[in-house]
Amino acid sequence: MEKLIIRGGRPLHGHVRVSSAKNAVLPIIVATLLPDSPSTIIDAPHLEDVKTICSVIESLGGNILLRDNAMIFDTTTVDKTEASYELMSRMRASFLIMGPLLAKKRHAKIALPGGCMIGSRPIDLHLKAFEAMGAKVTVGNGYVEASVPEGLKGATIYLDFPSVGATENILMAAAVADGKTIIENAAEEPEIVDLVTFLNSMGANIKGAGTNVIRVEGVKHLYGASHTVIPDRIEAGTFIIAAAMAGGDVVVDNVLSEHLKPLLAKLGEAGVKVIKDIDSVRVISDGHIHSTDIKTLPYPGFPTDLQAQFMAMMTIGDGTSTVTETVFENRFMHVGELRRMGANIEVEGRKAIVHGVPFLQGAFVRATDLRAGAALVLAGLAAHGVTEVGDLRHIDRGYDHLVEKLRGLGADIIRVDKD
Ligand SMILES: CC(=O)N[C@H]1[C@@H](OP(=O)(O)OP(=O)(O)OC[C@H]2O[C@@H](n3ccc(=O)[nH]c3=O)[C@H](O)[C@@H]2O)O[C@H](CO)[C@@H](O)[C@@H]1O
Numbered sequence: 001m002e003k004l005i006i007r008g009g010r011p012l013h014g015h016v017r018v019s020s021a022k023n024a025v026l027p028i029i030v031a032t033l034l035p036d037s038p039s040t041i042i043d044a045p046h047l048e049d050v051k052t053i054c055s056v057i058e059s060l061g062g063n064i065l066l067r068d069n070a071m072i073f074d075t076t077t078v079d080k081t082e083a084s085y086e087l088m089s090r091m092r093a094s095f096l097i098m099g100p101l102l103a104k105k106r107h108a109k110i111a112l113p114g115g116c117m118i119g120s121r122p123i124d125l126h127l128k129a130f131e132a133m134g135a136k137v138t139v140g141n142g143y144v145e146a147s148v149p150e151g152l153k154g155a156t157i158y159l160d161f162p163s164v165g166a167t168e169n170i171l172m173a174a175a176v177a178d179g180k181t182i183i184e185n186a187a188e189e190p191e192i193v194d195l196v197t198f199l200n201s202m203g204a205n206i207k208g209a210g211t212n213v214i215r216v217e218g219v220k221h222l223y224g225a226s227h228t229v230i231p232d233r234i235e236a237g238t239f240i241i242a243a244a245m246a247g248g249d250v251v252v253d254n255v256l257s258e259h260l261k262p263l264l265a266k267l268g269e270a271g272v273k274v275i276k277d278i279d280s281v282r283v284i285s286d287g288h289i290h291s292t293d294i295k296t297l298p299y300p301g302f303p304t305d306l307q308a309q310f311m312a313m314m315t316i317g318d319g320t321s322t323v324t325e326t327v328f329e330n331r332f333m334h335v336g337e338l339r340r341m342g343a344n345i346e347v348e349g350r351k352a353i354v355h356g357v358p359f360l361q362g363a364f365v366r367a368t369d370l371r372a373g374a375a376l377v378l379a380g381l382a383a384h385g386v387t388e389v390g391d392l393r394h395i396d397r398g399y400d401h402l403v404e405k406l407r408g409l410g411a412d413i414i415r416v417d418k419d
């Protein structure tokens with residue numbers, strides 16, 4: 001078991017480059033199941049989640065070739081339509097293969113992804129949509145099995161909640177379904193837009209991505225294309241908050257600041273100086289933070305994937321702030337760990353009330369999920385003394401070379417074998 005050892009209290013300086021977005025590259029890799037010829041993804045991030053989704057593609061019979069900074073996906077050899085619990089339990093995004101498999105193979109049998117720390121995360125919206133498109137869906141013995149012998153038909157689908165995953169699954173199914181699909185109350189996240197850019201570059205006919213109504217005119221075939229994935233707005237936000245909390249002068253490169261409007265607005269309220277450039281954001285901070293409230297919402301609201309990191313920053317605010325989580329029902333696992341570092345946080349249902357303390361103290365803490373782990377690293381960078389963060393598998397899912405990038409900014413952080 002490995003851990004991070006962080007000696008806090010060092011301001012951060014210099015440049016850090018953000019990698020391609022985890023939450024965009026995962027559906028895009030899944031979408032390579034759709035075309036009739038190989039596709040190439042340039043500069044995919046080095047993440048455990050990327051390895052997992054590649055294992056899923058290979059388990060279905062696909063081939064992946066690595067050449068310099070390109071990954072070439074040849075899925076013309078895919079001959080299986082079943083995905084095991086072993087693969088599904090590692091990462092929920094694997095469930096996105098259902099749409100492409102139904103569209104291309106007219107059958108899919110996939111282990112239920114299972115609950116996870118941040119909420120129950122059902123898949124009812126995905127399944128209702130496939131049923132509306134003509135699939136027969138059964139759930140039993142821990143598996144979802146769906147088949148559509150006549151092929152998927154376009155449909156009008158209203159999502160009860162603008163689910164990112166359901167929107168992506170439906171888009172991939174609808175791209176090659178027979179007829180027109182309209183997704184109402186669709187998710188508007190930048191990762192949806194990037195997926196649609198890739199699908200359209202392969203020959204799909206999709207309009208409205210980035211709004212809450214997306215129209216898909218099904219086509220018979222898609223052809224492989226090459227794609228460079230958008231920068232990771234959550235990784236960018238994590239570095240921006242790191243600089244704000246630890247203090248210093250940091251330029252975060254490869255950032256699309258229009259994807260980070262809510263965070264940048266809130267940093268302004270928190271008294272942090274943020275200077276936007278074409279594809280970078282500079283953060284100048286003396287480490288003093290004004291307490292300010294946030295409420296997570298689907299895009300373009302404040303992202304739930306930055307809630308834990310923002311809460312870590314509020315623990316050293318100069319007053320009281322409230323952090324309201326509306327997207328997931330159990331995304332406060334980091335509270336207990338932050339308290340171990342001296343944070344003063346009360347939880348009332350979906351609201352955390354954070355009373356700022358003058359400083360955090362280093363402690364041994366565990367990453368309970370991906371962003372909770374990131375929040376603890378940030379807390380450690382700003383804390384007095386030594387912080388040790390365990391359960392790194394969560395952090396490895398979604399941060400590409402985190403330790404090296406933070407060391408490049410002058411942080412005192414190392415990764416060691418626990419023994
Ligand atoms: C790989 C990936 O892109 N993950 C992101 C994606 O997750 P994911 O796609 O799983 O998130 P969703 O947008 O689907 O989930 C949002 C809410 O909708 C609920 N829901 C979802 C589907 C469904 O069928 N029924 C249902 O009730 C969920 O339980 C949750 O409470 O969007 C989340 C919300 O921005 C982010 O936190 C995740 O980082």
Ligand SMILES: C=C(OP(=O)(O)O)C(=O)O
Binds near residue numbers: 118398
């Ligand atoms: C919750 C996240 O990812 P996933 O949906 O893959 O669990 C995340 O990226 O913060």
